[in-house]
Amino acid sequence: MEALGRGLVAEPVLDAAIIPGTLLDGAGATALLDPLMAGTTLVALAHAEREARYNLAHVGTTARPRGDTVVIDGIKSAVLAGGAADVLIVSARQSGGTRDRDGIGFFQVPADAPGVDRRSYRLADGSVAAEIAFRGVEVAASAQLPGDLDSLTPVVATARLAAAAEMLGLMTLLFDNTLSYVKTRTQFGQSLGSFQVIQHRMTDAYVLVEQARSQVVRAALAPADDFARAAAGAKAFVAEAALTVAHTAVQMHGGMGVTDELVIGHALKRIRVLALTFGDATAALDDYRRAA
Amino acid sequence: MDMSFSASDLGFRDEVRAFLAAELPQRLRDGMNGTPSVFVEPEIGLEWQRILHARGWLAYQWPVEHGGTGWTPVQRYIFEKECALADAPSLSVLGLKLVGPVIAHYGTPAQKSRFLDRILTGEDLWCQGYSEPGSGSDLASLKTRAIRNGDKYIVNGTKIWTTHAHYADWMFCLARTDPDVKPQAGISFLLIDMKQPGITIRPIIGMAGDHEVNQVFLDDVEALVENRVGEEGQGWTIAKFLLENERGGSCAAPRLIAELDRMERLSLAQPSGINGALGHDTEFSRRMARLKLEAEALEMTELRVLGELAQGRKPGPQTSLIKLVASSLRQHIDELAVEMFGYDGLQLATERPLYGNESPEPIGSKPAQLAMPTYLNSRAWTIFGGSNEVQKNIIAKTVLGL
Known part of the structure; x- marks a missing residue:
């Protein structure tokens, strides 16, 4: 995924x-x-x-x-x-x-x-x-x-992990494209990436990608009796991280970021849909904390 | 906010209310509410413009001698607030708010008589030739070149993010007339006839599917010297005058507050799936409340700036502060709206317009259909008119002295 x-x-x-x-x-x-x-x-x-x-x-x-x-x-x-x-x-x-x-x-x-x-x-x-x-x-x-309804539990858990993994892939796509863009795009005679404010935002995005990856790995390795809870947590975490990274990617690309011409906007739109797989981050968060 | 209004202000408010109730057609309200993009289409905007012009209330941001209303800042605020509450279409800023005040301030008598009235009547639609593919935040690096040849300039270059260029009769354009001085000093402000050979317009479709902006190619395009505003090389000064008007000078908070009020009403009809309406859900209503506090603070900040304007001070870097707050607040509101509608908030119709008899049937409700395209278009608010990163630099430098 x-x-x-x-x-x-x-x-x-x-x-x-x-x-x-x-x-x-x-x-x-x-x-x-x-x-x-x-x-x-x-x-x-x-x-x-x-x-x-x-x-x-x-x-x-x-x-x-x-x-x-x-x-x-x-x-x-x-x-x-x-x-x-x-x-x-x-x-x-x-x-x-x-x-x-x-x-x-x-x-x-x-x-x-x-x-x-x-x-x-x-x-x-x-x-x-x-x-x-x-x-x-x-x-x-x-x-x-x-x-009965309980038969949906493994479906929701599997779907949440799959959605989280796909969002992780989209995050890396967004991050790599944006990193390459801020290195090559120049304004004020220097690359965007040489500005500290851009460096910090890219660093924040990097941290989110790595943390999201760890949550996905963690859920994938979870024992069967804890899988539903781990998948709910991973999905809640990754959905919020992915939206933040997507918004950052759009902003760093400036005008180009809001067009339909780059993968950036398409990735944001896909993340929006995946983030609602069997409910939003709050719904997944509730499942995570209630099952604890 | 009524507590600070005088009796005559309240009388003015009632007059505006009565006018809106009588003269603003439902079709235009629907057009405004059914527009997910930043600007309404001219078919909606121009009709409202004609109604306001007939009443003498169109050019309230202009000097009285050019058709302005002479309103106090508080009256302007009241007018904009009442328009927002009534769902009046937002007016195209390009002529009325951007180039109009520039011509009124810097233009020759001939330019004023040629252009100003036609902005008000809607005979001339304008577009803005500022950004270029290589010059976004760093606007002063622009490369479009204007070379003087007798009584004309020959202009070559590319402009981008040109809102409504596909409707425009004229472009106000920043072009480099002197490449040998420091970048800011070599720029001039030219008015270019869009209906001439050498102008090619390429549509740029936004991620929601809307066509608002374009790339414009200028190949040996002519601009008459008499259509240069200000002196040669004065373009940067004029550009900054215009940008400060773009970023401020009118009130963002009334529309944002009206939007939040509308969302609050909708949230009370939106199921939480657990117990009662989403509007009564603690987490959701806390998020709404936070946004409302931010909007109320912005309204007061705008009123404070208006108060300074009333004492004759020019809008300065406060416009950056207002732009920062208003743009990110708008994004948070539009994001919460998408989330409010649950799965229905994911729909993204490709047809346009989303108002009128031809518009596609929504899934769930009309507001749900509008939420996603509005949210996607709204990502541009922190980019255009100077990105939020640029606004922060302006504040750090000119206000904080860093």
Whole structure:
């Protein structure tokens, strides 16, 4: 993932492979996992809802039994890679109140099933997400994956580490480009990098890159029983560091930094999107401190 | 801030309010609110300009003899504050705030009669030929060369970050007329007709997808000597006069406070996902409160500077202080706005404009659709008009004596 970030690779590896793949793997759903891995079927997780903000337990979408089928109703927002997905994994409530942790199931729904209404739109990084309405969507009871909301925990942890690693790659891309720019750009008859104020800002950015790298390494090496907490912490730390480095990179590039012509702006936009993988830094921070 | 206003100031405020309520069309308010870039498009700005001109309130930053209103600094502040509260379009600064006062101050009688009125009527749109690819913060190193040939200069060079050059009829341009003296002394201030051969405009698209700025190539372009403002070699002095007007002289705080008030209202309708509205979330509302304190302090700082102006003092390095505070505060506000909208804040529509019947349907809400492009464009505030690094150098040198 770090290499993908460094290369500013605009492919939905996180959204269409790691996130749905980890969930299907945990559920033992090899029938769908195999075509996903082969790249013949595009799968997306439809979990977030507007009213939920970043609360993973907030699921207003319902799944009601009808004979040997299940009827799904609700609206999912910010479905990453949802615009082009062939199959959607939809979280829906089978019992309990809207914010109860219990009573949530995951269902495989073909994206072209009757009652599925998709609206695709672009995110800051150019990727296509979707807002998807499910109106009386009927699927076989066997479309339900084994597992409840807890099955999302390893998915969130893996996705957070992957997002942190990609952000780390983007940080190194931003840092290297900016360092080279301040060494070559001259103003007032000397390189920008010869000004102490620039040196200190670049030093601050260097410290953030190194600290971010350590957090990513630390989470990657975390024992299984502490992995979710370590990944939440790494993601919270790296997201804030990456945004700071991106803002510094834009400022150091001056007018050029705010154009669409350099990788700088594209990296900033990608970081903005990655920083919200399963919630913002605050949400990840809360998971980190609550699990302590 | 009402406590410090006199009865006549309050009367003036009511007059401005009544005028805005009656004369500012909803279409223009929507255009202002639906613009994520730094400047509104001329179709919005010029219509508002015509309405203000008809009322005689357009050139309030100009001397009375050239169409100014003669308002006191407090009246100017009241006017700008009420305009901000009413979502009035921000006026194009290029003619009204930048070159207009320069021509009024340094121009010949012929230049004044030729150019000033056409700025007010909107017949002439202007762009600024200052920065060059190799001369950003170090503006005095500019290389665009103007060589005198009889009653004209022949101008060659490249200007960059030229806002609205694609709409402009005229450019006010800094060009080197004497390469043999120290850099600042060899620069002249020329007015160049943009509708002539030799001018090539290359659009530069910002990272949000907006086209506001351009690179302008000048190849054997002609500028009449009679369209030089000031003496040959006086360009740097005039440039600094203009930059101080660009950085200050009007109030940033009213718009920022209006923006924070709007965000506060929106945050009360934004779900926290846990318990009630995001606006009641402790961490979020503390961040809002900090920004509000900064904006209130800025408002008072601006009023203090206005007070000094009222006593006849010129705007000086305080404009750097105001620019520093206002630009980074604006960035913090726009960043919090993106974060306020959660996942909806990530949307970035590529279509423009984002107002009117043709605009794309937003995901969630219109303000959510505007948040990301506004935030991305807002990164430029700490760069243009002299970067924050340059403003700090100015303060360190001229105020602190370091």
